[in-house]
Amino acid sequence: MSERKLCIGLSLATTWLTGNAWRRPESRVEKICQTDFYVDYARRAEAAKLDFLFRPDSLFLNPDTLNQSPGLAGVDPTLLLATLARETSRIGLVTTASTTFNHPYHVARSIQSLHWLSQGRAGWNIVTALDGNENFGMEVMPDADARYDRAMEFTELVQALWQSFPQAARLNDRAQGQYVNSAKIRPVNHQGPCFSVKGPLNVPASDFGRVPFLQAGASDRGRDFAARVADAIFAATPDLEAGAELVTDIRRRARDHGRDARAIRVLPGLSLFLGRTRVEAQALYRDTHADQNPQRKYAFIREALGLDVSELAPDQRLTPAQLPDPQRPVRSRTHADLLRRLIEREQPTVRELLLRPEVAGSAHWLVVGTPDDAVASILERFRAEAADGFVALPGGSDASLYLFLDEVVPKLVEQGVFRRDYAGSTFADHLGIT
Ligand SMILES: Cc1cc2nc3c(=O)[nH]c(=O)nc-3n(C[C@H](O)[C@H](O)[C@H](O)COP(=O)(O)O)c2cc1C
Secondary structure (H helix, E strand, C coil), X not given: CCCCCCEEEEECCCHHHCCCHHHCCCCCHHHCCXXXXXXXXXXXXXXXXXXXXXXXCCCCCCHHHHCCCCCCCCCCHHHHHHHHHCCCCCCEEEEEEECCCCCHHHHHHHXXXXXXXXXXXXXXXXXXXXXXXXXXXXXXXXXXXXXXXXXXXXXXXXXXXXXXXXXXXXXXXXXXXXXXXXXXXXXCCEECCCCEECCCCCCCCCXXXXXXXXXXXXXXXXXXXXXXXXXXXXXXXXXXXXXXXXXXXXXXXXXXXXXXXCXXXXXXXXXEEECCCHHHHHHHHHHHHCCCCCHHHHHHHHHHHXXXXXXXXXXXXXXXXXXXXXXXXXXXXXXXXXXHHHHHHHXXXXXXXXXXXXXXXXXXXXXXXXXXXXXXXXXXXXXXXXCCEEEEEECCCHHHHHHHHHHHHHHHHHCCCCCCCCCCCCHHHHHCCC
């Protein structure tokens, strides 16, 4: 068996502009809707031989959150990655498409198109989404069970559509004037609870192998869905124990579904505030988060836990006894459970709680330090099987991003846990899947 290696993605969600970072004179925030803004990052990530570029996405806009930071507002992820396909040649391009608000025919078409245009480098991050119902004619957000039922039907339908116009149907027979053998094009004829689709898809299957699937959402239903269909999970695991629990559980679920235990890579988000010294890195982190209005954090805690901490003294400790029913409906079970777990384990004060990544709404693994600190943290989690890799979310400035690519990644290569060069040319090749 080949030696286990890290799988590494770089988020292009401009995480290095969040907080106060976009206010730096050199941030180029005016350009975030233009291809040129991303080309240099994409090429550098490819020069570092990363597995993939990753663009999360949402289909709604909360103008209140835009007062202070650009957040996820920006261009369509699949279109952006299609423009980057021309500027790169090996790195995977993972787009995000919600199964709650899209239609499978559209998603099958746009991702198969990205796969063609990038010569086999497309990936699909499958999300069931958290907000946006009012943009799609729904008064309330469908509950998690309904979203995952729809996600399963949606995903199977996309796969069926991708097979509906196979390569073998294309004859390209100039002499006989026959472009396809239409008998080999198969309609899908799907009638299900959520969708009715005849097919076939109007984009042919490609020669480039399959499109790998990422998934985000780690509730019981989310994990089960991932165990059935995903090649990798984009996870929120703020500490090693949360990562180890997720990896163990996903390996077990994969086996239960008749898959190889290691078929699904767990890739936590890794927020990196890097400096040449720890003092420099801590200053970067502090400056990025200075003067932030705590109202969003209060609102996040209120929604996730049913607890209003805004009236409590900063030194008051929070205990599990203060938390209402753990099964009450929440926006994201994954994030609510992570927050509840933190209070059960650490009983933090209100002040301590407000400083934790779990209440920033992302709950990602955080390293504030030097490139060596980042390498040590990555090796620790990888060797403890608390992660199979990660999605890098550089923070503070693009200097942090460059330190990651120019120093952290080469050190991981030296340690023998990351590739020196690409062995293949498609995203599936990088993941070692067929
Ligand atoms: C780490 C992480 C990243 C996510 N990224 C996105 C995203 O980019 N777009 C989106 O619409 N939803 C995103 N989600 C939401 C999930 O797709 C899902 O709807 C949500 O977590 C609820 O599912 P759960 O109950 O399994 O957690 C993300 C969730 C997690 C945990």
